[in-house]
Amino acid sequence: MKKNKLFIACDSTSVKKITKIIKDSKNDKLIIGYKFGLEFLNSKNGRRYVSKLKNIITFGDYKFSDIPNTCSSAIRAIKDLNFNYLTIHISSGLETLKAAKKVSGNSKLIGVTILTSIDDKSLKEIGFNRSIKNIIYRQAKLAKKANLDGIVCSAKEIKYVKKIFKKEIITPGIRYDKKTHDQKRVLSPKQAFQNGSDWLVMGRSITKGNIKKNIQTLLNHLK
Ligand code: C5P
Numbered sequence: 001m002k003k004n005k006l007f008i009a010c011d012s013t014s015v016k017k018i019t020k021i022i023k024d025s026k027n028d029k030l031i032i033g034y035k036f037g038l039e040f041l042n043s044k045n046g047r048r049y050v051s052k053l054k055n056i057i058t059f060g061d062y063k064f065s066d067i068p069n070t071c072s073s074a075i076r077a078i079k080d081l082n083f084n085y086l087t088i089h090i091s092s093g094l095e096t097l098k099a100a101k102k103v104s105g106n107s108k109l110i111g112v113t114i115l116t117s118i119d120d121k122s123l124k125e126i127g128f129n130r131s132i133k134n135i136i137y138r139q140a141k142l143a144k145k146a147n148l149d150g151i152v153c154s155a156k157e158i159k160y161v162k163k164i165f166k167k168e169i170i171t172p173g174i175r176y177d178k179k180t181h182d183q184k185r186v187l188s189p190k191q192a193f194q195n196g197s198d199w200l201v202m203g204r205s206i207t208k209g210n211i212k213k214n215i216q217t218l219l220n221h222l223k
Contacts, residue, residue, distance in 0.1 A: 003029065004030055004222060006201075007199050008206050009035045009204075010022075012039065012040060013044075021034075024211035030215075033056070035085075037061035038063070051080060059085040059087075062078070071088060071099060076103055084108060086110065087152060090143055091139070101148060108150055111139065111143040111148045114153075117184055140165040152201075154171060154173045155195050156185050158192075159196070168198045170200075171197040171200055172201035174188070175187075176205065177205070179204075
């Protein structure tokens with residue numbers, strides 16, 4: 001049977017904690033990748049730790065958002081880390097996306113749409129008057145134009161993205177219980193896969209407390 005795919009968000013500044021997350025989540029029922037974001041990659045020892053990882057699927061969640069020259073230079077600056085996946089905000093604009101794609105090499109370049117912590121109300125506060133769905137539909141078009149390798153969106157928007165974008169879809173904002181924390185556009189793991197997500201991203205619900213138990217809870221939920 002096809003195995004479900006999960007990126008575990010390794011959000012911590014502690015190398016010890018990240019080592020434990022990787023060790024305790026090893027599992028033959030799921031394909032697991034490890035996502036390192038702003039917290040770990042900006043920590044004192046985070047970059048060095050990632051540079052030494054071998055034989056695991058790695059995701060550098062830098063969420064680049066800047067002018068074309070700065071983004072492409074930043075991507076060149078992390079080449080040595082050989083991430084399998086890298087993220088860039090689609091809101092950086094088509095020129096930036098194209099420039100980034102030119103230099104991303106073997107790393108899959110994944111476009112981040114509207115963050116899953118944003119709802120329609122917070123979007124209006126920023127000054128956007130279109131709905132989240134409408135913006136994400138447009139962002140999927142940009143991702144396609146720039147030939148990106150994947151999209152990050154909430155599992156609630158997969159069907160709009162899929163109308164346009166046929167490559168990998170990665171969905172954070174996943175919860176199997178009521179603890180949504182700061183996430184607003186949330187769906188359960190089962191619903192996310194049913195909607196067509198290729199990869200789930202899960203952080204706190206896996207990494208807080210007993211990691212092995214949390215993975216088992218996820219597997220039970222997916223049955
Ligand atoms: O702990 P939780 O499951 O909410 O973690 C979700 C992870 O996915 C975090 O590392 C967060 O930075 C990332 N992420 C997200 N929403 C996006 C893109 C990435 O929550 N749109």
